[in-house]
Amino acid sequence: MSSTSPSSEPTTAPIGERIGRVAGTWFPLVVLVAGAIAIAVPQVFLPLGPWINVLLGVIMLGMGLTLQPVDFAVIAKKPKAFVIGVVAQYVVMPLAAIGLATLFQLPPALLVGVVLVGSAPGGTSSNVMVYLAKGDTALSVAMTTASTLLAPVLTPLLVLWLAGSYLPVDAWALFQSIILIVLLPVIAGVVLRLLLPKVVAAVLPWLPLVSVTGITLVVLAVVAGSAATILSVGLLVALVVILHNGVGYGLGFLAAKSVGLDTSAQRAVAIEVGMQNSGLAAGLARTHFSPEAALPAAIFSVWHNVSGALLASFWSRRPPKDAVADDAPEAVVS
Template sequence: MSADLLTQVILPGALFLIMFGMGLSLRPQNFYQVAAAPKAVGIGLAAQLLLLPILAFILANLLQLSPEIAVGLMIIALAPSGATSNLFTFLSKGDVSLSISLTAVISIITPFTIPFVVALAMQYFMGTQSEFTLPIGKTILQLLVITVIPVALGMLIHAYKPKWAQAMQGFFKWFSVAFLALIILLIILKNAANMGSFFAQAGLATLLLNVIALLLGYQIARWSKLDKAQSTTIGFEVGLQNGTLALVVAGTLIGNTQMMIPAVTYSILMFITGALFARWISRR
């Protein structure tokens, strides 16, 4: 894949709009609900912030991925959940309020965690001689601009124009899912001759990351005595990550299009595995 208008302009702009749409659906009460359900939120946050990166690191080493693909796998594991997890939670009759709260909190945290962990991953997998670098301070600032600031703007508009915000919530939620699908489709069409190579390099790793995270998130919640709705929510929150943000980090902030490959294969697979997981949940 080659860096172009898509990675330099369209993806960051779309991510800004997606996060703005998330902000339109949030109220301060969503953050207060963290205190109302500390056990469920704590399990969800721990699974996303600790379990996923550890799982990705283990898979990258076990499968002996190339350095760029290994870092790309770490990036998708570090990305927060997004509108896709909220949508699947709703369709599977999970705890939508918990899903939105977890997505909101994790989206505020990850602009600070992603730069540090990705920098460590690049040093571990690529060594100190790599031509690609990730300035931590600059990256945190860039992520805040395209994630946290639009969320804050959306919340501000929700506070002063609640009717308009409520009317636009559905549009932005479907826009985020549809845009990710469109971007992946465009990448597939542009790189049709290389898609087999992409899946050969990252397909198995991203499939295992996706499926194991879905099942582990759900089972850890059940083992912790959470109810089925909360467990379903945590399964989706841990198992379905924000592919758009991962593409932006790899392709726009780092500028390494090879690192985008795991985000591409993951984003294709998660719609399939998410649907299968939802069916499995409904049959239990």
């Protein structure tokens, strides 16, 4: 996925592109403030609850609009890196989720929520973080797309396996929801880009703003529905979320390093594994379990963008020796 490099002069860039960059840059702070407001006045945002899945569908449509056949060329060029990244995504994060939730003795609803986050596909904001970290952006995009397309099958099965003994899990209902929320919108986006390339090209610069707005509304809705729980067990859940995210970065990096991937690929795999589509997890938790189960996803949605930005900033000052010039990704923040 390529677009105008961030080094371009902002005064000459189209207004949509400039607004999109600002939205992406300030996204962690925007979501953090939104969460605080939702805790302070939850009743204002409770009506957003029924719209969570619709908002997620819009975000995933945006992801589909950014995809092109060239984005998958990296699979043929770096099959080992691609496989390691996708396998780690669906092994490290789900197992870390159940391990941490059990270790900290979370109640069933919160345990399921953590497992849902761990079993979700990669978050598309990871593509931006990998780019900023001077990692392999093409590899990151391919891994995000693959894990998203695998989600309708793997996410329900993992949740059933890991959390089914704590709460009833309807894997078939989860499968149907993910098809509607994720797969169909992504496919629609790809088709629209093929049929209406000029229209989509005009829309692309605005997608980060649309995505930031969408996920902010999702966080407002989820946090508002879980405000009472946040005030009682929020710190414990936040600790689990921070550890979960950190384990993902660490084990993702070690998995890539252990098989001899180059430095840029190691960074891509680490960030890709550590960052989840927490918006999807929140939507599934609220639809199939309870507002309380959506709490870990709401906190993760804020934290992984903050931690991802910090990690990207650290790595950006240490260019890998094998770095290759890369364009900024047309990623959708989630």
